[in-house]
Amino acid sequence: MTDYGAISVPASPCAHNTTVLQLNGRVLIEGATTKSKDGMPASPLPIAVKYSPVKQYSMPCIKSSTLIIAPLAETECDSVDHLSGSLKTPARVGDASPSSQTSRLAALRRRSSVVRDKWANKIEFLLAVIGYAVDLGNIWRFPSVCYKHGGGAFLIPYLVMLLIGGLPMFYMELALGQFHRSGCISIWKKICPMFKGIGYGICFICTFIACFYNAIIAHAVYFVFSSLQVEKPIDHFVSSINIAEVPWKSCNNSWNTELCTSSLNETLDKSGEKLRTPSEEYFLFNVLEINRSSGFEDLGGVKPSLAFCLLIVFLLVYFALWKGPRSSGKVVWVTATAPYIILTVLLVRGITLPGASKGIYYYLMPDFKKLLDPSVWTAAATQIFFSLGPGFGVLLALSSYNDFNNNCYRDALVTSVINCGTSFFAGFVIFSTLGYMAELTNRPVSEVVGDHDASLIFIVYPQAIATMSYSNCWSFIFFIMLITLGIDSTASQALSFISFSGIEALITGFCDEYPRILARKREIFVGFVIASYYFGSLPTVTYGGTYVIPYLDEYGVSLSVLFIVMCEMVAVCWFYGISRFSEDVRQMLGFYPGFYWRFCWMCCPIFIATIFLLSVYNTSISPMSIPSYTYPQWSVPLGWFLRFTSVLSVPLYAIYYLCNAKGTFTQVRLLRFSFAKNSLQICFFIIFYSRVLFLCRRQTDDR
Structure with missing residues (x-):
């Protein structure tokens, strides 16, 4: 200088x-x-x-x-x-x-000229980031993935992937948002304007997330009202309250069928027909009323009670966001701390139940042979990525409200440790209860868990609660915990995607991009966004909403977010440059990142490209299916259209930028040549790397 x-x-x-x-x-x-x-x-x-x-x-x-x-x-x-x-x-x-x-x-x-809000204090920011990282996936997905891929031995690749991929990406996004003080759209004008399409792609993904994830929280709200033993939850508020039992304890209800059995130790296969527990029939035929829909092509109309629960969820989200960090910073004191209190209470209750040790052994039983399977390492990388959640624009938005000299390095370390510790801690809570269910049914723990992830929190766990004393109280506590986790949480791979933080990312992105129009009338803009999301979410609370939710998850989010975050890592690490980014960190924190961090950042694009390419390899072009249902053929092109809305935003905007680049003829020519050269190098790398992964995968399948 x-x-x-x-x-x-x-x-x-x-x-x-x-x-x-x-x-x-x-x-x-x-x-x-x-x-x-x-x-x-x-x-x-x-x-x-x-x-x-x-x-x-x-x-x-x-x-x-x-x-x-x-x-x-x-x-x-x-x-x-x-x-x-x-x-x-x-x-x-x-x-x-x-x-x-x-x-x-x-x-x-x-x-x-537009003043930017900021967090009232450091604690509010940490609670917001913790609330974002710790979500429903920590409650049921991590424990199940852990057992499926080697039990306690899975913790080894999980920690390795945390250190070489998850934590460096988490740290990078916090630093980028804090230094540039911008949302997911406007920040790319300061990093690499050609990649501004990443911001628009993130907004598409956040829209899909907000339109289906809140329906999961609405189901939890429905169960909260049901825990108070209202005769017809939500539809009629005035009824007698029984503080002893929950409505899904027996089969003597109007929604039950002949296949319902309240004898837990009775086999679930009889005369060729699969019997159902009271909690399963309650969820399917009372909460969802799935019998009134024939499938994805016939959703059967909106269910009023679930639509009301969804309205409650969006009202909570609105009042958490309408003032920016000034309001959301106060909300996270409850939504980020309450789950830990409730988890501790449930753990104390769970370990005192008969058979709890059987479930914990099932959870931690090591199988070190699994470490030789490449799919275990892929699963660990996928789990750590979706657990910490970089690439959704949320970390950029939350950290952009920090002081410039805030120690984001320490924040990244603390938040990552808390997130992984919560996942491990929640495994004891869930599997101690599943061990209790296995003891009651005289079945292995592996057969207690249902066919899909949602069955754990809405079928299996409620059935276990129904057998406890004061089941209403335990049910109320459990579903309040799910609501607090869902309101400010984000992204895991299955159903756990954000409500509070994801909408905050989108609102921050547009307010930063158009400050004179939107930032000064934030309350009105937030209200418009929330209202739009509510009406866009109504298909998820129809009688066939259970078919819409996994469809949006699969085609709107899962593969798209991997592509977006891969482009983000390429833009920051290879185009913006590690040296320039390290200088930005020095200006904020007063020291350069060490060799470990710079090496991991250089390898981050390869890390996320591995996850993305393996996910593409496992993607089928045939209609998706869920237990007992296969989607129609016409749903495939519609799904790929939803997927391409976010994926194509990156290359289309890059082409638009190159065609409209300003400057001298020499500058524009050098810019286009540099982009073409780097793009060809990246394409050759992806092709070569895909071939290597394909050969390794085929050899594994042959064995």
Whole structure:
């Protein structure tokens, strides 16, 4: 860096310890301002102008101009200060003309005129990130994946994938959001404008998530009302309350069929027909009323009681988001801490049940031979990725409300440890109860769990609760925990995707992209988004909603988010550059990331490309199926259309950007040549890497 002169800065009554001059997202001026004892502006202070001619973003020769100072760290009195002076820098070929520079500065001034909210304190931010990372997937998916792939031995690849992939990506997103202070759309103008389509792809994914994940929370709300023993939950509020039993304890109800059996130790296969427990029939024929729909092609209309529960969920989300961090920061004190209290209560209850040790042994039983199976390592990488959840734009949004000098490095370490510890802790809660169910039914624990993930929280666990004393109380506690987890949580692979944090990511992205229109009327904009999502979510609470939810999960999210996060890692690590990103971290934290972090960031694109390519390998072009149902053939092209809405946003915007790139002929030609060269290298790498993975997979299948 070279000093080129000095400039006088008029101090502000709301001055900061450190100020910087930014142009196109790059720091150009550093200095300090002060204020007098009586609070009035002090005399102007000189600050040094630093200019690097080798940086991509440079300042052309300006003799006199009005520039904007953006503070490194915000205070309660956020403002935008202005300065005037003379800057002497050498003219360079390709520099913008004074008129274009003036318009660029005017645009920067308009964007900076909107004050950005921030977290009231560090605890609120940590609780928000923990609430995002710790979700429903920690309650049932991690324990089941752990046993399926070697029990306690699965923890070895799980921890390895955490250290080489999950944690570095988590740290990177926190640092990017905090440094650039932008949402998932506008941040790419500062990192690599050509990849701005990533932000729009994230918004598509968040839309799909918000349109189906809240239906899962609505089911939990329905169970909460049912736990109070209302005769017809939600439809009639006035009824007698029985504090002893839950309605799914017996088969003597109007929704039960002849296949219902309340004798838990009776076989579930009799005369060729599969018998059902009371909790299963309650969920299928009372909560969902699935018998009123013939399948995906006939949803059967909206169920009023579930639509009301869904409305409650969206109202909770609205009041958590309408004021930004000022409101969501208060909500996370409840939604992020309550699950731990409830999990502890349920664990104490679970380990006191007969057969609990059988379930815990099932959970932790090691099978080290599984470590030789590549699918185990793939499952570990997939689980750690969807558990921490980088790539959804949420970490960018949450960290963008931090102080500039916040220690995001420590935040990443603390949050990742808490997330993985919660997954491990929740396994004891779930499998102690499943061991109790296995003891009652005289069956192995492996046969207690149903065919799909949702059966654990809405069928198996409620059935176990029904056998306990004061089952209403335990049911109420359990489903309140699911609601608090779901309200501010995000993404696991199966059904656990975000409500609170995902909508926050989308709102932050658009408010940052269009600040003068949206940021100043946030309450109205949030209300419009929530209302749109509510009506868009109504198909998930129809009588055939159970067919819509896994369909949106499969085609709208699962593969698309892997592609988006792979593009994000390529853009940051290979286009923006590890050295430049490390310099950004140094400006915030005062130290460069160590060799370990820089090496992991360099390998992050390969790490996520492995997961993506293996997922593509396992993707079928035939109609998807769930237990006892196969989707119609016409659902395949519709599903791929939903998938491409987010996937194609990246290459289409890149093509648009290249076709409309501004500058001299030489600059545009070099830009397009550089992009084509890098793209070809990446394509050759993907083809070669796919071939290697295919051969390894085929050899594994042959064995």
